[in-house]
Amino acid sequence: MNILTTPMCHGILRLAGVSEFKINEFKLDQHGVNKNHDHPRADLAVVLSETEINPHMATHFIKIKLNTFSQIKESIKIISDMLGTEPVDYILPSHHHRDRNENRKIKVKVHSNFLKEIVEDMGFMVMDEDDYDFLVYPDYLKDKIKGEIDSAGESAIEIPSHKNAPLDPIKRAEMRYEILEKSLCMKR
Numbered sequence: 001m002n003i004l005t006t007p008m009c010h011g012i013l014r015l016a017g018v019s020e021f022k023i024n025e026f027k028l029d030q031h032g033v034n035k036n037h038d039h040p041r042a043d044l045a046v047v048l049s050e051t052e053i054n055p056h057m058a059t060h061f062i063k064i065k066l067n068t069f070s071q072i073k074e075s076i077k078i079i080s081d082m083l084g085t086e087p088v089d090y091i092l093p094s095h096h097h098r099d100r101n102e103n104r105k106i107k108v109k110v111h112s113n114f115l116k117e118i119v120e121d122m123g124f125m126v127m128d129e130d131d132y133d134f135l136v137y138p139d140y141l142k143d144k145i146k147g148e149i150d151s152a153g154e155s156a157i158e159i160p161s162h163k164n165a166p167l168d169p170i171k172r173a174e175m176r177y178e179i180l181e182k183s184l185c186m187k188r
Contacts, residue, residue, distance in 0.1 A: 017085030
């Protein structure tokens with residue numbers, strides 16, 4: 001089976017027990033077209049849920065989410081169930097060092113869907129308006145929302161995006177959870 005995947009999804013395939021399959025890594029341009037045109041049509045493409053896909057790249061597609069630990073676990077299950085593989089034994093880090101009820105008291109304004117999923121998973125109250133305790137944003141929005149970041153001062157928390165985070169999905173999620181836990185919980 002020829003499986004096409006992005007570098008960010010490669011680790012999930014490995015954790016899902018996919019080892020005897022040929023895995024081709026690809027990079028998409030802004031139109032969702034494979035930049036590496038030398039790859040033949042794959043049997044399966046495993047991509048992030050927000051990735052726009054070109055239907056000519058593969059016969060079948062699996063779109064996965066890797067932002068929260070529960071999404072990582074679910075993605076591993078989806079892939080291993082579909083391919084009939086045995087997932088690798090792994091232990092997802094625990095991010096619930098504090099009582100989630102305590103976290104609900106902290107109001108957080110979030111500037112991105114992937115960070116919103118993490119903040120909600122940690123039990124914090126997500127706010128849309130400006131009555132918040134903390135502002136959380138991905139590094140790629142730093143220039144765009146500079147005024148809001150300046151107004152928030154020390155309550156603004158920058159989180160590394162895909163380009164500035166580890167490719168390994170568990171390490172990436174763990175890093176983001178740790179930043180949020182230290183920043184949101186310890187500053188209160």
